[in-house]
Amino acid sequence: MPFLGRAKTATSAGTLTAFLLVLIFGNQAFTEWVVRHTRGDTVWGWFLRVLSWPSWAFGPGNSSTAAVRNMLARDLRAILVVVFVAVILAISVKSVTGGAGAFILGWASLVFASAFAAFLTAFITSATSWLGAFAAAGSGSGYGLFVGWIVGIAVATAKRGGAAP
16 A cells, blocks of 8 residues: 555654654753853744753752753653654544645644643643643644754655655
């Protein structure tokens, strides 16, 4: 069944793209560089800050409990973004035939995945309320809205050009 081969390829392409976005633009060196060398009131600086949203780090900023919890939440959020993109694409990519539908599905998968990951991990941080979790989900969906087109391109390209095994 050639259709299933393309679906697997599209899911893999979208998941790999999300993984690379988180790995490259969410690492501690890049996120610290963005904060130090860009301004949030310029388009490029703003976009780089959005791009580095699902950040992750190897260690907390200090030894306080809050810093450890925040690091854990950020790291788990970065992992969950990739996992949720994979799950969303695996469930739904077979229902689109390619082209614009695959592009929108890939884009939407990052919007939903990042919002859900942010919502769930908000409860790990100290003193988070339901309102704080909803605000975190809003930030996550903003990441997906402005970066998800990259995943959309990967899914649409794989869906269109994937060859059957």
